[in-house]
Every structure is written in C-alpha cells, then in structure tokens.
Amino acid sequence: MDVLVLARIQYAITTIFHFFFVPLSISMIFLVAIFETMYVWKKKKIYLDMSLYWGKIFLISFAIGVVTGILQEFQFGMNWSEYSRFMGDVFGAPLAVEALLAFFMESTFIGIWMFGRNKLPKWTIALSAWLVALGTSLSALWILAANSFMQEPVGFKVENGKAILTSFTALLTNPQLLVEYPHTIFGALATGGFVIGGISTYNLLKKRNIEFFKKSFNYAMVVACVAGFGLIFSGHTQAQHLMKSQPMKMAASEALWEDSGDPAAWTLIGGIDTDKKENKWEVNIPYLLSYLAYSEFDGSVEGLKTLQAKYEKLYGDNINYIPPVKTVFWSFRIMAGFGGLMVLLSLIGLWFANRGTITNQKWFLRSMTGAIVLPFIANTTGWIMTEIGRQPWTVFGYYTTAQSVSPNVSKGQLLFSTISFSSAYVILTIIMIMMVARIAKEGPDALLKEKLDTKVDLMDKEAFEK
Amino acid sequence: MSLEVLWFVLVAVLFIGFFFLEGFDFGVGMSTRLLARNKHEREQILTTIGPFWDANEVWLITAGGALFAAFPSWYATMFSGYYTLFVILLLALIIRGVGIEYSHHAKTDKTKNFWYWLFFIGSLVAPFSVGMLFTSLVRGMPIDAKMHLYGSFADFVNIYSLVGGLAVVLLSLVHGLTFIGLRTTGDIHERATSLLNKVYIVLFVGEVIFAVLTYFQTDLFDVRPVATPVLLGLTVVATVLGMLYANKGREGYAFTFSGLAVAFVVAMLFIGLFPRVMISSIDPAFNLTIHNAASGHYTLSVMTKVAFTLLPFVLGYQIWSYYVFRQRISPKK
Numbered sequence: 151m152d153v154l155v156l157a158r159i160q161y162a163i164t165t166i167f168h169f170f171f172v173p174l175s176i177s178m179i180f181l182v183a184i185f186e187t188m189y190v191w192k193k194k195k196i197y198l199d200m201s202l203y204w205g206k207i208f209l210i211s212f213a214i215g216v217v218t219g220i221l222q223e224f225q226f227g228m229n230w231s232e233y234s235r236f237m238g239d240v241f242g243a244p245l246a247v248e249a250l251l252a253f254f255m256e257s258t259f260i261g262i263w264m265f266g267r268n269k270l271p272k273w274t275i276a277l278s279a280w281l282v283a284l285g286t287s288l289s290a291l292w293i294l295a296a297n298s299f300m301q302e303p304v305g306f307k308v309e310n311g312k313a314i315l316t317s318f319t320a321l322l323t324n325p326q327l328l329v330e331y332p333h334t335i336f337g338a339l340a341t342g343g344f345v346i347g348g349i350s351t352y353n354l355l356k357k358r359n360i361e362f363f364k365k366s367f368n369y370a371m372v373v374a375c376v377a378g379f380g381l382i383f384s385g386h387t388q389a390q391h392l393m394k395s396q397p398m399k400m401a402a403s404e405a406l407w408e409d410s411g412d413p414a415a416w417t418l419i420g421g422i423d424t425d426k427k428e429n430k431w432e433v434n435i436p437y438l439l440s441y442l443a444y445s446e447f448d449g450s451v452e453g454l455k456t457l458q459a460k461y462e463k464l465y466g467d468n469i470n471y472i473p474p475v476k477t478v479f480w481s482f483r484i485m486a487g488f489g490g491l492m493v494l495l496s497l498i499g500l501w502f503a504n505r506g507t508i509t510n511q512k513w514f515l516r517s518m519t520g521a522i523v524l525p526f527i528a529n530t531t532g533w534i535m536t537e538i539g540r541q542p543w544t545v546f547g548y549y550t551t552a553q554s555v556s557p558n559v560s561k562g563q564l565l566f567s568t569i570s571f572s573s574a575y576v577i578l579t580i581i582m583i584m585m586v587a588r589i590a591k592e593g594p595d596a597l598l599k600e601k602l603d604t605k606v607d608l609m610d611k612e613a614f615e616k
Numbered sequence: 617m618s619l620e621v622l623w624f625v626l627v628a629v630l631f632i633g634f635f636f637l638e639g640f641d642f643g644v645g646m647s648t649r650l651l652a653r654n655k656h657e658r659e660q661i662l663t664t665i666g667p668f669w670d671a672n673e674v675w676l677i678t679a680g681g682a683l684f685a686a687f688p689s690w691y692a693t694m695f696s697g698y699y700t701l702f703v704i705l706l707l708a709l710i711i712r713g714v715g716i717e718y719s720h721h722a723k724t725d726k727t728k729n730f731w732y733w734l735f736f737i738g739s740l741v742a743p744f745s746v747g748m749l750f751t752s753l754v755r756g757m758p759i760d761a762k763m764h765l766y767g768s769f770a771d772f773v774n775i776y777s778l779v780g781g782l783a784v785v786l787l788s789l790v791h792g793l794t795f796i797g798l799r800t801t802g803d804i805h806e807r808a809t810s811l812l813n814k815v816y817i818v819l820f821v822g823e824v825i826f827a828v829l830t831y832f833q834t835d836l837f838d839v840r841p842v843a844t845p846v847l848l849g850l851t852v853v854a855t856v857l858g859m860l861y862a863n864k865g866r867e868g869y870a871f872t873f874s875g876l877a878v879a880f881v882v883a884m885l886f887i888g889l890f891p892r893v894m895i896s897s898i899d900p901a902f903n904l905t906i907h908n909a910a911s912g913h914y915t916l917s918v919m920t921k922v923a924f925t926l927l928p929f930v931l932g933y934q935i936w937s938y939y940v941f942r943q944r945i946s947p948k949k
Contacts, residue, residue: 206721209717209720209721210717210721212717213714213717213718216673216713217709217712217713218710220676220677220706220709221706221710223677223681224680224695224702224706226691226695227680227684227691227692227694227695227696228696228699228703229696231692231693231695231696232692234688234691234695235688235692235763237688238685238688238689238691238692239685239911239915240915242681242684242685242686242688242911243685243915243919243922245681245684245685246682246685247681248681249674249677249678249680249681249682250678250681250922250926250927250930253677253678254671254674254930254934255933257670257674258934258937259933261667261668261671261941262667262937262940264666265667265941266667266940269940269941270940314911314914314915315914315915315918316914318914318918556692556699557764558696558764558765558766559696559699566700567699567703570703570707571703574707578710581718585718
C-alpha cells in the first residue's frame with residue numbers, strides 16, 4: 151500500500167467514525183431543546199426528566215464528536231497538505247467561521263446547560279439548549295459549504311496553481327449546498343428520532359417507565375416521520391441536481407455503462423462487472439430513472455462510457471474518470487432502501503402512538519429497537535456514495551485525490567497514525583455503545599437515584615453556604 | 617496595517633488565548649494526580665473547569681482554522697511537517713476530552729479512575745507537544761524550496777524543544793494551580809498554594825535555562841534585540857509577582873500574573889517569528905513568510921469582516937459563562 155491509499159483509508163475511517171456521532175448529537179440536542187422548552191411551558195417534571203435522560207446520551211455522543219472533530223480539522227494539513235495549499239484560500243474560510251461562529255457557541259452553552267441549572271432561571275437553560283442546537287446545525291452548514299465546493303466549485307478562479315475565492319456569497323449559495331444541507335440535517339434528525347424511538351420501545355417491551363417512554367416515543371416518531379419525508383424530498387432534488395453537476399456520479403450510482411434508453415429504466419439490483427464495463431444481469435423498473443433524474447417520465451441519462459469520453463476531452467485522457475462503480479451503486483441502494491424502511495417504520499409508529507396501542511405491538515417494539523442501526527448505516531452509505539462518487543477528484547474538475555496527498559509524509563508515519571487513530575476510535579465507540587446500552591437498560595429511575603445520592607452537588611447553591 | 621499583518625496578529629492572539637485558557641485546564645488536569653489525594657478532591661478540582669474546558673479548547677481549533685484560512689501554506693507545511701508530533705497531540709487531546717466527560721458517567725470508582733488517568737496523561741502530553749512544536753519552529757526546520765518540511769529526529773527532539781515543552785508544562789501547571797487556588801475552598805485550596813511555591817522555583821530555573829537556550833539556539837535576539845529580552849524579562853517579573861500574590865492570598869492577581877507569564881512567552885515567540893511564519897534552516901530564501909504563505913486579499917478581507925463581527929459576541933458570552941460560574945467550589949462533605 152502506498153501513502154495515497156493509506157491516507158485515503160485513514161480519511162475514510164476517521165470521517166465515518168466522526169459522522170457516527172455528529173448526526174446523533176445534532177438531533178439529540180434538538181430534541182432535548184424541545185423537552186426543555188416544554189418544561190418551561192408546561193412546568194411538568196416529566197419533561198425535565200426527559201431532557202436529563204436523553205441529554206445524557208447527547209453528552210456522551212457530543213464528547214466523542216468534539217475530539218474526533220479536532221482530528222478532522224488537523225487531518226487536512228497532515229495528510230493532504232497539497233490539497234490544503236491548493237484549496238486553503240477557499241476552504242479555510244468556512245472552517246474558520248465554523249469554529250468562530252458554531253464551535254464557541256456550542257461549547258460555551260453546553261457548559262451553561264450542563265452545570266447552570268441551579269444558578270439560572272429555567273428559560274435560560276432552555277435557551278442555552280437551543281443555542282447548542284443552533285451551534286451544531288450551523289457547524290454542519292459551514293463544513294458542508296466547504297464540502298459542496300469540492301463537489302461543485304463556485305465563486306473562485308485558479309491563479310498560480312491555487313484556487314482563489316472571488317465570491318463568498320457564491321460559496322454560501324452553492325446550489326450543491328442548498329440540496330446537500332437539508333438532506334444531511336434531515337438524516338441527522340431521523341437518527342435521533344430512531345435512537346430515542348428504539349430505546350423507548352425496548353423499555354416499553356419490558357413494561358418499565360411506561361408513561362415516560364411513551365411520551366418520548368411520541369416525540370421521537372413525529373421528528374423521525376417529518377425527517378423521513380424531508381429525506382425523500384431533499385434526496386430527490388439532490389439526485390436531480392446531481393444530473394447537472396456530477397453526471398458521472400449519477401451514472402455510477404446507477405451502474406449505467408451505456409447511455410440509457412428514453413424513457414430510462416432504473417436498475418434495482420444488478421451484477422456489475424467493472425473489468426468488462428457491463429452488467430451481467432439487471433432487474434429493471436421502467437420509467438423510474440427518468441423520474442429520478444428529471445421528475446418526468448421521459449428523458450435519457452448518459453452512461454459512464456460516454457462521460458469518460460467527454461471528460462477525456464475536457465480534462466486530459468490519461469485518467470480513469472469512472473469512480474468505483476460497485477461501491478457507489480450499492481451504497482446508494484442501501485441508503486435509499488434503509489431510508490424508505492425508516493419512513494415506513496415511523497409511519498407505523500405514529501399510527502400506533504396515535505391509537506394508544508403501542509404497548510401491545512410486541513413485534514413492532516422489537517423491530518424499532520433493531521431499527522436503531524438503520525439511520526447510522528444510511529448516513530454512512532450516503533456519504534460513501536457522495537465522496538467515493540466524486541473520485542478521482544478532490545475538487546471536481548480541478549484537483550485530483552492523487553495530487554492532494556502530502557509528499558513529505560512517509561508510509562511509516564501514516565501507518566502509525568492510521569493504526570493509533572483507528573484503534574482509539576474503535577475502543578471509544580465500543581465504550582460509547584456500552585454506556586448508551588447501560589443508560590437504555592437503567593432507564594430514568596437511575597437518574598433520579600443519582601440525584602439523591604449526590605445531594606450536595608458540587609455546583610449546588612447549598613455547597614457554597616458555609 | 618496590511619491584512620497579512622493583521623491576520624498574523626490575530627493568529628498570535630488566538631494562540632495566546634489558547635495557551636492562557638487551555639493552559640490552566642492542562643494544569644488542573646495535571647493536578648488531578650499531583651495535588652488531589654482522593655476521588656472527592658479530584659471531582660472538586662475538575663468541577664472548577666467543568667463548564668469551561670471545551671470552549672477553551674475551541675481557541676486551538678479556531679487558531680487552526682484561522683491558520684488554514686489566512687495562511688494555507690503555513691498550515692500545510694506545519695501540519696504535514698510535524699506529522700508525528702501532531703499525531704501525539706491529537707491522541708492526547710482525544711483521551712483528555714473523553715476522560716473528563718466520561719468520568720461524569722462512570723458508575724464505579726474503578727472506571728472513574730480510568731477516565732481520570734486518561735485526563736491526566738492527556739493534560740500532561742498535550743502542552744508538552746505544543747511546547748515542542750513552537751520552540752522547534754522558531755529554531756528553524758529543514759524546509760525546501762517547495763515549502764516541504766523533511767525533518768530528522770533531531771530537528772524535532774533537541775535540547776531547546778525539550779526545554780520548551782517542559783516550560784509550557786510548568787507554566788500550565790503553575791497557571792492551573794493558581795486557578796485552583798482562585799476557584800476552591802477547603803483543604804485543597806491550602807495545599808495548592810504550597811505545591812505552587814515548589815513548582816514556581818522549578819519554573820524560575822526553567823525560565824532562565826529557556827532564556828539562555830533561546831539566545832544560543834535561535835536568532836530571536838538578533839531579529840528582535842529589544843522585544844525578546846524585554847518579554848523574557850517580563851515573563852520572569854510576572855512569575856515573581858504571581859508567586860508573591862499567591863502567597864498573600866490575593867488569588868485574582870496571582871492568576872492574572874500566571875496568565876501573563878504564559879502570554880509573554882508566546883508573544884515573544886510570535887514577535888520573533890514575524891514576518892516569517894516558518895523558518896527554513898536550509899536557506900532563509902525558503903522561509904515561509906506572511907506574504908508567500910497567505911491567502912488572497914479578498915479572502916482575508918471577508919474573514920476580517922466576519923471575525924470582527926463575531927468576536928464581540930464570542931468574548932461576551934464566554935465572559936458571561938465565567939461570571940455565571942464564579943463561585944468557589946467547596947469540598948464534598
């Protein structure tokens with residue numbers, strides 16, 4: 151394995167792990183902020199318990215999100231120094247604004263929310279939770295602005311071999327960002343919805359704290375359902391945009407080697423042969439690809455071979471512009487399939503919740519607990535499709551992944567960092583899952599007991615009276 | 617002032633802010649083993665930084681982001697050139713952050729202790745590696761004409777960088793112990809001061825060695841014949857005053873001066889560096905400067921507007937959070 155392969159493996163591992171925690175944090179604090187607001191409004195203790203209990207899972211997720219996030223920022227300079235040199239003028243600005251606008255906000259108000267309860271009025275705590283939620287969402291906006299530039303470079307010129315920003319507004323109104331951001335946020339919200347939903351059904355099945363988990367389940371399903379439909383619509387607009395901005399990624403996600411007929415059929419599954427550049431067999435659904443690409447039931451889609459010929463003329467003929475087709479094809483199917491399943495489950499969940507018969511549906515309660523993994527896999531495969539589908543480019547049309555890697559980093563150094571980071575991440579993730587599982591099993595009662603045990607909280611007011 | 621100069625100053629300010637704020641977090645982390653004797657005391661001193669440490673670390677993330685945005689080549693050369701050191705720093709920051717946060721959720725003393733240990737090790741290794749980074753940076757590194765840094769072991773690990781790493785550890789420890797003095801009551805409060813006196817003496821010796829080595833190992837005295845000795849002198853003065861005030865029980869002043877000592881050292885390094893951002897030991901012509909490493913004018917001007925719009929808010933709510941949690945932490949009964 152050479153340095154480039156190792157650097158890519160490291161990027162994949164660290165980013166996938168990081169994005170395991172990010173969507174969870176974004177959605178958990180959003181739901182916690184809702185519970186805090188309900189507590190201020192209705193003054194019922196159950197909302198406070200809900201905020202504290204689900205807030206615990208948020209904190210556990212957020213802690214790893216923060217430390218793995220620092221690595222994300224440093225990694226560009228460490229492994230991808232030539233990319234950083236080429237892109238710094240454009241890419242650095244949103245990253246710096248992210249830190250200044252979002253990271254300071256979330257990290258400061260998380261402290262207020264965690265420790266300030268006995269010192270500040272209720273509404274201030276609720277407001278702090280909202281500010282943390284706002285911070286996490288803003289953070290996503292800025293990093294996706296940077297990512298969108300890599301998918302669809304806008305508002306810049308190339309000067310002395312470097313990308314130079316010419317319009318900050320263009321960077322923030324990048325059409326790719328406008329479709330990518332909502333899709334990512336809906337994906338995040340669904341994640342929290344399914345985590346709260348699945349832990350709630352687990353406890354409902356065991357008939358523990360029924361009132362608490364029923365209420366939590368209802369909130370989670372509303373969020374998951376809204377997010378699910380949001381995912382479908384934003385995903386559809388994203389696919390249509392992809393047709394215009396990165397047709398190669400679109401063709402790869404459909405394993406479409408030759409130009410399609412008109413109307414274009416959609417391949418549900420197929421046997422892909424990347425060497426012969428053909429599919430040995432396919433199961434097709436007529437009209438569907440035309441609809442996915444154009445929202446109409448006619449129109450043909452260009453195939454990989456046609457696009458390769460086009461790109462050779464545009465960018466030079468010594469590069470294979472076709473991304474790993476199997477990876478992109480199957481990631482897309484897993485993401486979309488699991489997404490669809492999530493919409494279905496949340497609808498059924500809402501139905502039962504509405505009728506008040508949720509506790510009787512044993513099979514459904516069990517499936518919802520299993521469904522906790524769905525959003526995580528869907529989020530991951532969605533990003534695999536987006537990032538692998540952009541290959542061989544880091545900045546589409548301008549800079550390749552092979553050009554981007556640091557020339558002065560050795561194989562040994564990369565092996566050392568990849569092994570140490572991945573082992574640290576694996577251990578942390580296992581511990582995190584164990585912690586969440588323990589919290590899920592203990593339920594909110596343990597939380598109340600904890601509060602009684604530490605009657606003199608170090609930050610309590612009485613602790614200061616001598 | 618050109619935008620390049622302004623952004624060099626801003627980067628320096630962000631790093632000074634990081635060393636000042638995260639410095640006492642590091643010191644508190646070290647104190648969990650060097651000062652605290654049992655789990656109650658550990659919890660007590662961790663509570664002093666509980667609401668703040670994360671925002672303090674964001675100063676480093678923002679400094680990194682500002683480097684990337686304003687001086688892409690500085691960011692690229694430094695982060696790829698100092699590869700192994702950054703891996704160690706990152707691992708330290710990871711175990712530290714997880715350590716302090718997960719200790720809240722631990723159920724048994726054994727697991728709690730495990731997280732405390734991670735926090736301690738991270739709090740020790742992180743300042744040491746950042747200290748090594750900045751001191752070897754001003755000493756000069758083998759940077760070639762293409763701005764690539766191919767360093768040998770001795771470029772990273774040498775007497776100056778080792779003393780530099782140790783100096784940052786000691787400064788952080790002093791700053792952290794002073795912070796504990798400011799933020800606690802009870803037994804630990806008294807012991808913090810007595811430990812502080814011992815560490816201060818080591819720090820004095822360290823500062824003198826550091827000053828002498830700076831003279832022989834770097835060109836900072838030639839480049840800044842006034843600023844370098846003055847700032848080194850001010851560091852020593854701040855240290856003396858910090859110690860005096862700590863012994864008088866005037867903790868507010870003691871903390872101000874232990875913080876100023878940190879700030880003076882970092883300021884000295886950045887002033888000595890200017891207008892260079894990375895020094896090439898191969899040929900001065902290969903130096904990275906604020907001109908050849910900077911972003912274009914447009915990006916810098918947009919960034920300036922954004923930064924000056926946001927900074928008042930950021931500083932405002934950070935100060936407010938320190939105000940909210942201003943009360944001293946008493947020992948657990």
